Amino acid sequence: DAGITQSPRYKITETGRQVTLMCHQTWSHSYMFWYRQDLGHGLRLIYYSAAADITDKGEVPDGYVVSRSKTENFPLTLESATRSQTSVYFCASRPGTANTEAFFGQGTRLTVV
Amino acid sequence: AQSVSQHNHHVILSEAASLELGCNYSYGGTVNLFWYVQYPGQHLQLLLKYFSGDPLVKGIKGFEAEFIKSKFSFNLRKPSVQWSDTAEYFCAVTLNFGNEKLTFGTGTRLTIIP
Numbered sequence: 001d002a003g004i005t006q007s008p009r010y011k012i013t014e015t016g017r018q019v020t021l022m023c024h025q026t027w028s029h030s031y032m033f034w035y036r037q038d039l040g041h042g043l044r045l046i047y048y049s050a051a052a053d054i055t056d057k058g059e060v061p062d063g064y065v066v067s068r069s070k071t072e073n074f075p076l077t078l079e080s081a082t083r084s085q086t087s088v089y090f091c092a093s094r095p096g097t098a099n100t101e102a103f104f105g106q107g108t109r110l111t112v113v
Numbered sequence: 114a115q116s117v118s119q120h121n122h123h124v125i126l127s128e129a130a131s132l133e134l135g136c137n138y139s140y141g142g143t144v145n146l147f148w149y150v151q152y153p154g155q156h157l158q159l160l161l162k163y164f165s166g167d168p169l170v171k172g173i174k175g176f177e178a179e180f181i182k183s184k185f186s187f188n189l190r191k192p193s194v195q196w197s198d199t200a201e202y203f204c205a206v207t208l209n210f211g212n213e214k215l216t217f218g219t220g221t222r223l224t225i226i227p
Contacts, residue, residue: 031213042119042203042219043157050213058214090156092215099164101147102215104157 003027006091006105013081013112021076021108023091029103030096032074034058034066036087037107043090049074050096081112115140117206119218126194127226134189134221136178136204146187147205147215148178157203163187174198199225 004025013019023032030051035043035058045058047066055066063085065077074093078085088109094102120135138144148160161172168180178189187204204218 033215035217040219043217045214045216048214092157094213094215099145101159101162103159104149106156 004091004093004103004105006089006108009106009108011108011110013110015082015112016080019078019081019110021078021089021091021110023074023076023105025072025074025091025093025103027093027095027103028071029093030071031094031102032068033092033094033102034064034074034076035090035092036060036085037090038087046076046089078110081110083112086110086112115144115206115208115216117204117216117218119202119204119221121221122219123222123224125224125226128196129193132189132191132194132198132223134202134204134223136187136189136218137185138187138204138206139185140206140208142208145207146178146180147207148172148176148187148189149203149205149217151201151203151220153200160189160202194223194225196225196227199223 007022033048034046044060049055049068052071090107091105092102116139118137146163149157150160151157161170163170163180171177201220203220207215
């Protein structure tokens with residue numbers, strides 16, 4: 001089905017481990033985003049990408065790495081997970097044209113123990 | 114950088130009451146404005162959006178919002194809420210040109226009492 005999908009939906013990992021969250025969209029949208037949602041903070045932008053091979057930092061990029069070798073995929077990697085990275089992560093995409101909205105994936109609930 | 118403020122953190126209303134959720138943004142240029150809703154356990158869905166034109170925007174499920182440029186505000190309203198409106202509501206802004214980041218407010222949790 002067309003849309004934006006995230007995997008896994010739930011993940012428990014240990015402190016210090018590397019974790020990769022996947023995001024895939026079928027619309028060929030130019031822009032893709034990663035947010036984390038935490039109580040009291042709303043959604044905060046981690047990284048975003050304007051096109052394949054173009055990425056930029058958001059508000060809270062420390063401890064995260066992204067890549068975008070293909071337009072449809074935008075994986076987010078936690079290089080060495082910490083407990084403070086326990087959160088719900090949302091991926092989003094939007095077209096490159098002006099006056100368009102973003103569409104969100106179902107989210108990944110990550111717990112770092 | 115742009116920022117968004119949502120003053121109401123948690124609002125509790127009875128069914129059929131009227132709703133107004135505040136949203137203010139800080140940016141003097143042209144902006145695009147959005148309200149998203151997140152029902153319990155679900156992802157964000159678009160309620161309504163403003164790009165240009167009529168400052169009174171109507172969205173899904175009877176929601177509307179008014180863009181008041183002089184007040185940098187984009188408040189969300191609904192004349193009569195239902196129990197099914199229980200959710201978290203997020204205001205968001207993106208600049209019209211150049212910076213394409215979507216910046217969110219901290220959200221307002223709405224609880225409707227039957």
